[in-house]
Amino acid sequence: MTEAELITQARQGDGAAWEALLREHQQPAFRLAYLLLGDADDAADTVQDAFIRAYRALDRFDVSRPLRPWLLRITSNLARNRRRSIGRYLNALRRLIVAEPELIANTRGENLNAALRARTESQQAAHTLWQAVRRLSATDQEIIYLRYFLDLSEAEAAGTLEVAPGTVKSRTHRALARLREIVTKEFPSLRESLDE
């Protein structure tokens, strides 16, 4: 069954059709929310909220367009709102204290180092890359996440950001150039991975 057919059925109240769409798109939505928020619980809440809002607005969705960019746009907007909220920081702090009491207590960060050592080298490089991306502006971050972390096409990224494909090209160019500058100046260890 095509995506358009599933959407049509979901509009008519078919729960199974909506669940199929959710299964198809929830992983990229969750990943984008996690990259933007840095917290799995917050990301899950955001995706849940995004899908509820999408379901409510489904009647107005143009079925001739792909669903994923629209869902990612809703997710991204909600994540941005959540990032600004006071509650998120309080919740993140509470979870950190509950989940990592010894990490908080250990001022020398030995536990953190141990956790980092447990990651594979490629995971560590990707994590460091994420830290570098987070030094960019929100607009630059978003285009890097869509094009390089989620591997979206230019057309999909354009649909998500509601901009022309040409704008995606120029934003990508600008964001990559800035990222390279940041990596060069502040993340020398990452430079080796990116120069290979």
Added chain:
Amino acid sequence: MSAELERFGQRVRAVAGGFPYPPMPVIRPVRSSRPDRSRTQLAWGAGIALSLVLALLAVPQVRAALIEFIQIGAVRLNLIAPTPTLIPPTPTGALAPTVVPSPTPTPLASVLDLSGETTLADARQRANFTVRLPAYPADLGEPDHVFVQEQGASMVVLVWLDPDDPTHVRMSLHQIPRESWALDKMGFSKTGITKEGLANAGLAIIQFAAINGQTAAWVEGPHLLIARNGDLEQKRLVTGNTLIWLAENGVTYRLETELALDEAVKIAESLQ
């Protein structure tokens, strides 16, 4: 894009492919209501926002920053200065010159945070007046959310979402019968700053318009919406544009939108 930057992009993609995403929690296929956890967080957020506004209003200097109010039908608008304002000392010298913190950066409660969500049919049944819908723009359709709040009589709030971005409210329309809201009775005297001075400073702009012959107020910029019913008081800081008018049927309408005045008037005049 230069070949060198393109190669850099390819390496970024390859490295990003190894990102250690956490396991994805189970996303429940909820279709009609929000998850409890989000609702709790939302309630806490709204509570914090309301507390901050109330705390700010408890400060005499901030109260004084509410420089003027305009009453149209059942709604009173309190215009506020959104930037720090220097308050001169009182004649008794009790207050030293103080920079007044503006309430503008306070987290805002959305119109979607209202309680009492229901269907349009139910709202029509409960309201003691005819609930009207705009016929303009032609593609608007029925509201995405309908709220009814019992405050002496039923106040109806209709909300339309942006079809391209359902996280964004396209416009909301309050329909408030005469008996519904008892308004804020706090008396705020002028501080000597005039409405014209405020408008010249670009802090808030208000002008008057006519909706089917009835006077309407148009507000751009931040203002505080206050309603009181017995001990219950509601405050919401509004940053969008708002058109308020009292119609011939005794119902006060309050249209909150990002549209310009002429478009808002067209919508208002199309109510039927």
